[in-house]
Each structure stands twice: as structure tokens, then as C-alpha cells.
Amino acid sequence: MASKIYQWLDERLGFDDLYKGLLDRPEPRGTWWNTLGSATLFLFTIQVLTGIFLLVYYTPSPDHAYDSIQYIMNGVAFGWLIRGIHHWSATLMVLLVFLHMLRVFFTASYKFPRELTWMIGVLLLLTTLGMGLTGYLLPWNQRSYFATTVATEIAGLVPWAGPFITRTMRGGNDLSALTLSRFFAAHVWLLPLTLAALIGVHLYLIIRHGESEYPTEED
Amino acid sequence: MDEKFKQRVRERYQRALQHGERFWPDSIYKDLLVSLGLFILLVGLATFVGVKPEPKVDPSDTAYIPRPEWYFLFLFEFLKFIPGKLEWLGAIVVPSVAVAVLFLLPLIDRNPHRHYSKRVLAISVMGVIVVQMVMLTIMASVPAPAPEQTAIKTMQMLAGLAIPAITLILLFIFSTMAKDPAAQRKSLTATAGIAALAIVVLAGGSAIPLQRNAPPKEEVAVAGTIAEQVAQGEELYALNCVECHGADGDVTVIQGVEGLDGKVVTPISSKDVMYAFTDDTLFNIINDGLSELGMIPFGTANGGELSPGEIESIVAYMRYTWDDRMELPEEQRVGGIPSLAEGEVPSYDVHIEPLAKRYCVSCHRAGKENNNYLMTSYDEILNTGDDAPNVVAGDPNSILLQVIQGHTVQGVNGEIDVMPPNGKLLKDEYIDMFVRWVMAGMPQTAEDAAAAAPAP
Ligand code: HEM
Numbered sequence: 031m032a033s034k035i036y037q038w039l040d041e042r043l044g045f046d047d048l049y050k051g052l053l054d055r056p057e058p059r060g061t062w063w064n065t066l067g068s069a070t071l072f073l074f075t076i077q078v079l080t081g082i083f084l085l086v087y088y089t090p091s092p093d094h095a096y097d098s099i100q101y102i103m104n105g106v107a108f109g110w111l112i113r114g115i116h117h118w119s120a121t122l123m124v125l126l127v128f129l130h131m132l133r134v135f136f137t138a139s140y141k142f143p144r145e146l147t148w149m150i151g152v153l154l155l156l157t158t159l160g161m162g163l164t165g166y167l168l169p170w171n172q173r174s175y176f177a178t179t180v181a182t183e184i185a186g187l188v189p190w191a192g193p194f195i196t197r198t199m200r201g202g203n204d205l206s207a208l209t210l211s212r213f214f215a216a217h218v219w220l221l222p223l224t225l226a227a228l229i230g231v232h233l234y235l236i237i238r239h240g241e242s243e244y245p246t247e248e249d
Numbered sequence: 250m251d252e253k254f255k256q257r258v259r260e261r262y263q264r265a266l267q268h269g270e271r272f273w274p275d276s277i278y279k280d281l282l283v284s285l286g287l288f289i290l291l292v293g294l295a296t297f298v299g300v301k302p303e304p305k306v307d308p309s310d311t312a313y314i315p316r317p318e319w320y321f322l323f324l325f326e327f328l329k330f331i332p333g334k335l336e337w338l339g340a341i342v343v344p345s346v347a348v349a350v351l352f353l354l355p356l357i358d359r360n361p362h363r364h365y366s367k368r369v370l371a372i373s374v375m376g377v378i379v380v381q382m383v384m385l386t387i388m389a390s391v392p393a394p395a396p397e398q399t400a401i402k403t404m405q406m407l408a409g410l411a412i413p414a415i416t417l418i419l420l421f422i423f424s425t426m427a428k429d430p431a432a433q434r435k436s437l438t439a440t441a442g443i444a445a446l447a448i449v450v451l452a453g454g455s456a457i458p459l460q461r462n463a464p465p466k467e468e469v470a471v472a473g474t475i476a477e478q479v480a481q482g483e484e485l486y487a488l489n490c491v492e493c494h495g496a497d498g499d500v501t502v503i504q505g506v507e508g509l510d511g512k513v514v515t516p517i518s519s520k521d522v523m524y525a526f527t528d529d530t531l532f533n534i535i536n537d538g539l540s541e542l543g544m545i546p547f548g549t550a551n552g553g554e555l556s557p558g559e560i561e562s563i564v565a566y567m568r569y570t571w572d573d574r575m576e577l578p579e580e581q582r583v584g585g586i587p588s589l590a591e592g593e594v595p596s597y598d599v600h601i602e603p604l605a606k607r608y609c610v611s612c613h614r615a616g617k618e619n620n621n622y623l624m625t626s627y628d629e630i631l632n633t634g635d636d637a638p639n640v641v642a643g644d645p646n647s648i649l650l651q652v653i654q655g656h657t658v659q660g661v662n663g664e665i666d667v668m669p670p671n672g673k674l675l676k677d678e679y680i681d682m683f684v685r686w687v688m689a690g691m692p693q694t695a696e697d698a699a700a701a702a703p704a705p
Contacts, residue, residue: 177316241276
């Protein structure tokens with residue numbers, strides 16, 4: 031019976047082809063350094079899952095942001111765990127993206143035919159940093175307020191367009207409710223969607239070209 | 250890049266696949282193991298390290314030193330080496346060029362070889378930059394040198410900016426000058442190696458003395474749980490509000506306060522206030538004061554001393570103590586004044602300090618009208634005051650004991666009022682505590698008190 035159901039589903043969904051195409055592929059011999067990319071992907075998944083949970087209780091307004099985080103930490107069952115994981119996973123993700131990039135650099139995996147994989151990768155690095163920057167403001171505490179003040183000031187140093195950029199990021203001349211809602215929208219919608227789309231292309235390119243082999247004397 | 254080259258790369262890859270592994274299960278197994286390890290690490294970090302609590306936003310706190318997330322620290326430190334006028338160069342141009350080069354790297358790096366020994370230039374450049382970034386991060390995490398520590402500042406400048414910049418230029422020059430690949434490899438590796446070593450030594454050498462002489466970090470107390478908030482609020486209330494509103498918030502006529510003597514106030518612990526005012530209203534009254542009525546503003550935004558977080562703690566304390574609709578679970582209470590057992594002798598550390606803090610220190614501290622009688626430490630209670638000593642070991646007629654029991658006393662400046670002066674004596678239990686303490690000779694520590702207790 032079970033095998034019949036499986037056959038019926040397979041005919042329509044094509045598990046076997048998926049298995050052959052995605053999983054049962056030959057690869058060059060890899061090392062533990064090759065796990066950095068998938069480890070980053072894992073942390074991204076963790077960020078999405080814990081982030082959705084935090085979103086249930088978080089309120090992006092200056093009056094309530096801080097208190098809603100306090101509530102997550104003290105009032106919600108295991109809220110402290112979820113927030114702790116989100117916090118530390120963000121830190122580790124930046125570290126791992128960076129290490130992953132270094133490993134790809136030192137094994138020269140960005141060369142033909144993987145140039146685009148690398149370029150998408152750089153965009154992933156920037157988007158990840160953007161996630162860190164926007165997420166930092168959301169708790170609306172002293173550290174986040176003043177760090178964001180400085181960060182937006184630095185953006186204002188851009189020749190000619192600087193003041194405009196600062197005002198656009200802040201939604202005015204000073205940090206305000208508008209800044210918080212802009213950073214919030216970027217942190218939970220704009221940047222994660224960008225990241226997800228870029229990761230999709232990144233993975234497609236990796237499957238298409240296969241993992242690179244470690245270089246030897248002859249390369 | 251010609252077709253022949255691409256063909257070679259593809260053939261080379263096919264050969265690598267021949268003696269490779271399967272994606273499933275060989276690679277996936279490693280990936281899953283690493284992910285599992287990471288997950289355990291995350292749960293551990295969340296449980297045992299947690300997220301550091303931070304005070305609520307207080308835009309008026311201009312003394313706050315902003316710090317970015319650790320992964321932007323290197324940029325933050327780098328900017329310190331750039332003179333103000335050129336800040337845009339360091340903050341915008343250098344990072345933008347770096348990102349652009351990184352993005353276009355596969356197009357810029359036309360070297361067809363992949364083995365390390367044939368990419369010495371690329372690896373040296375990246376190596377020096379990574380070492381620079383790591384050391385900049387380390388320099389940013391130790392205290393900044395003082396303006397007069399010129400030697401240390403020079404070391405940091407060399408390690409963070411000068412040596413990396415010069416090395417990068419040298420690397421490119423040497424790579425064009427060298428005649429054969431072997432000579433090039435040698436000169437580049439040597440240059441990058443020496444530079445990296447110099448950066449590490451200079452940056453590390455500057456960081457060690459700075460770290461050693463770092464002043465101990467001042468821990469800002471941030472109340473996390475409600476119970477902590479209430480406890481913090483209790484202390485702050487005792488210090489700031491008791492002089493006018495009394496320890497229990499029930500004062501109706503202010504007494505013993507300069508300029509406000511005889512002023513009639515609503516008892517703020519009454520239902521009239523607790524039921525009529527929301528938390529936000531209470532917050533605003535404390536933050537902005539009621540200047541026409543005589544209450545000064547306390548918020549830092551208005552020139553006072555209390556941050557928004559601290560004011561919230563006071564509001565929480567008022568709510569959970571006076572509002573009969575709110576109740577803090579008993580096991581969550583922290584602090585407070587311990588009560589005495591039969592025959593037990595109180596000590597300053599355990600009993601008198603919290604008692605004085607709660608009922609007396611609000612007036613009896615520097616800068617208030619109090620006949621120069623300060624009560625913030627053991628020595629002060631024993632030795633200060635225009636009529637010092639106010640407590641005499643074993644003397645039931647000590648001035649302090651008289652005034653808290655409802656008697657006025659003739660002092661050098663005229664009559665000393667009953668204490669606290671606002672018309673309501675301490676609870677009998679607390680008066681008894683003061684009496685027993687003075688009669689036993691004012692023991693300071695719990696051990697002294699135990700020694701002073703009569704043998705059972
Ligand atoms: C959100 C961030 C990222 C994720 C989730 C991610 C994910 C992955 C994964 C799963 C792989 C295959 C396994 C491996 O080689 O480790 C991979 C390979 C690769 N990644 Fe990333 N990556 C990210 C960022 C980057 C960055 C910042 C770069 C470089 C600038 C980059 C460049 C590459 C390249 C060139 C490969 C192919 C490596 C090879 O074939 O050996 N990626 N990435």
C-alpha cells in the first residue's frame with residue numbers, strides 16, 4: 031500500500047528525479063571548510079524562524095519597542111531563549127559569512143566558471159551586514175539609539191548627496207518613530223526577501239557548476 | 250579566456266569528480282553535523298551568556314559613548330586615524346572602493362591559476378587586509394589611549410593605517426618588478442609576512458598596556474525583571490521622594506523641606522492618585538515636575554538626575570506597593586528590611602542601613618537641610634550632626650532615639666523636630682530596631698551584632 035502511494039506521488043511530483051538531481055550528485059573530495067556555506071544557510075533559517083516568533087510580540091514604536099522586548103525576556107515562556115538565539119545567531123552569521131568568503135577566496139573558487147556565484151556572494155555579505163545594522167536599532171535602547179545615530183551620520187558624509195541619504199534613512203533630521211518603522215520594515219521584509227532571493231540564485235549556481243575541487247600543483 | 254582554457258578547466262573538474270565523494274550522504278553528513286554543533290552552541294550562548302540588558306533610550310544623555318556592533322568596530326577604529334576634514338575619504342570612499350573591488354574580483358583577478366603558490370599576490374594582499382581588520386577590531390575593543398600617550402597612539406596609527414597601506418603599495422610594485430616566478434614568490438611572501446608580524450606586534454603591544462590600565466567597567470544597573478525594577482524603584486524613591494512625600498507616600502503636609510514647609514500635598518499612595526493616574530501620567534509628573542506646585546522635574550531631559558528607565562522603576566515601585574489592584578508575587582520580592590527575632594541584636598549592615606535608606610537618607614544626605622546630620626554611612630550616623638553625637642552607645646536618651654519616639658529636643662540651632670518630620674512616626678517595629686541597636690552599642694557587622702547579643 032505504502033509503495034503504491036509513493037508511486038502515485040512520485041509519478042506526479044518526481045521525487046526520484048529530485049533525488050538524483052539534487053542529492054545523489056558526485057562531488058570533488060571536500061573538507062570541513064566546505065561546510066561554512068551551509069552553516070550560514072542554517073543560521074539564516076534559524077534567524078527567520080526565531081524572527082517570526084519575536085515578531086509576534088515586538089511592537090515597532092518608540093513608546094513600546096523597549097517594553098515589548100522586556101516582555102519577551104520576562105513575560106513570554108522561553109522568550110529569553112528565542113531572543114538569545116536570534117541575537118547570537120546574528121553574530122555568528124556575520125562571522126561565518128566572512129569566513130566562508132575567505133575560504134572561497136583562498137581556494138580560488140571564484141574563478142571560471144563561478145564568477146557570478148562570487149558576485150552574488152558579495153551582495154549576500156552586504157545584505158547580511160544590512161540586517162545587522164537595521165536589527166541593532168529595533169530594541170530601541172541606549173546602545174542602539176546612539177549607534178544608529180552615528181551610523182546614519184556616517185552615511186551623511188557621502189559627498190553632495192550625504193545629507194539627503196541621512197534624512198532618508200532617519201525619515202527626518204533626527205531619529206524618530208519614522209526611523210524605527212523604516213528600519214523595522216527593512217529588517218523584517220525588504221532585506222530578508224532580498225537575502226532569500228539572492229540565496230536562491232547562489233544555490234542554483236552552486237548546483238549548476240558543482241562544488242569546486244581543491245587546487246593542486248597543476249592548477 | 251579562450252575556449253581551450255575553459256575546456257581544460259572542465260576536464261580537470263571531471264577528473265576531480267572521478268575520485269570524489271557523493272553529495273548525499275558524504276557532504277550532507279558533514280553539513281548536518283556542523284549545523285547541529287552550531288545549534289547546541291547557540292542554545293548554550295543564549296542560556297549562559299544571554300543578551301546584555303541595556304537601559305531605555307535617553308536622547309538627552311549626551312555622555313553616552315556610542316559603540317557599533319562588533320563587526321563594524323574595525324571601520325570605527327579605522328576612522329579614528331583619519332583627520333576630521335578627510336573623514337568622508339575614510340568613511341565613504343575607502344569602503345566603497347573596497348566593496349567594488351571585492352565585487353568585481355573575478356573580473357579583476359585575471360590570473361588563470363588556482364594553486365596557492367601561483368597566486369602569491371592575491372593571497373598576500375588579502376592576508377594583510379584580514380590581519381589589519383582583526384587587529385583594528387582588537388584595538389577598538391580596548392580603551393582608547395589618552396591624548397598624552399603619544400607612543401601608543403603612534404603604534405596604533407602604524408598598525409592600523411600606515412603599515413597596511415605601505416605594504417599594499419609595495420606588494421604591487423614588487424609583483425611587477427620580479428623577474429621570475431620564484432623570486433616574485435619570495436619577495437612577496439617576505440613583505441607580507443614581515444608586515445603582518447609588525448601589525449600584530451604593534452597593535453597587540455599597544456592593546457596590552459591599555460587593557461591592563463583600563464578603569465574597572467562601571468556596571469549600569471538595568472532592572473530586567475519586574476521584581477528588580479521594583480527594588481531599584483524603592484531605592485530611588487527613598488532617595489528622591491521621601492523628603493516630601495514620606496516613605497509610604499502618605500504625607501499630607503510637607504515639613505522640614507526648605508521652601509515648602511507647610512505645603513499641603515495629596516498623599517500620593519492614596520487611591521485618589523493611584524486610580525486616577527496612569528503609568529504614563531505618573532511618568533510625566535516625575536519626568537517634568539509640577540513647577541507651579543513646587544515639585545521639581547527629575548528627568549535628565551529636564552536637567553534632573555533620573556533616566557527614563559529609572560523613572561519607570563519608581564513608577565513600578567509605586568504601583569506594586571500602593572495600588573491594591575496590583576500584586577507582586579511574594580517570592581519575587583527582593584531587598585527590604587529584615588525583621589528581628591526575639592532577643593536578636595540588629596547590625597548596621599543588615600538592618601539599620603536599609604532602614605535609614607528607606608526613611609531618613611532622602612533628607613539626611615549632603616545638600617539638604619538637616620543640621621549637617623548625614624546618614625549615608627556607618628561613620629556618618631555615629632559622628633556627624635550639629636548636635637553630634639546623636640547616638641551614644643547604651644544611652645536611651647540619645648537624640649536620635651528621642652526624636653524618632655515623638656519627643657522634640659533642644660539642640661544648638663534651636664528645637665529639633667520629631668523625626669521623620671512629616672507627622673507620622675516610624676512603625677513600632679522600626680523604632681524598636683533603632684533602640685535595640687543603640688542599646689547594644691551600635692554594632693556595625695552581623696558578627697559584631699551576634700557578639701553583642703546576650704548569651705541565651
Ligand atoms: C547569506 C550568505 C551566504 C550563504 C547562505 C551562502 C551559501 C553557500 C553554500 C551553501 C555554498 C556551498 C557550500 C560551500 O562551498 O560552503 C556556497 C558556495 C559558494 N559561495 Fe556562498 N553563501 C553566502 C555568502 C557568500 C559570500 C559572502 C561569498 C563571497 C563573496 C560567497 C561565495 C561563494 C562561492 C564562490 C561559492 C562556490 C564555492 C565552491 O564552489 O567551492 N558566498 N555558498
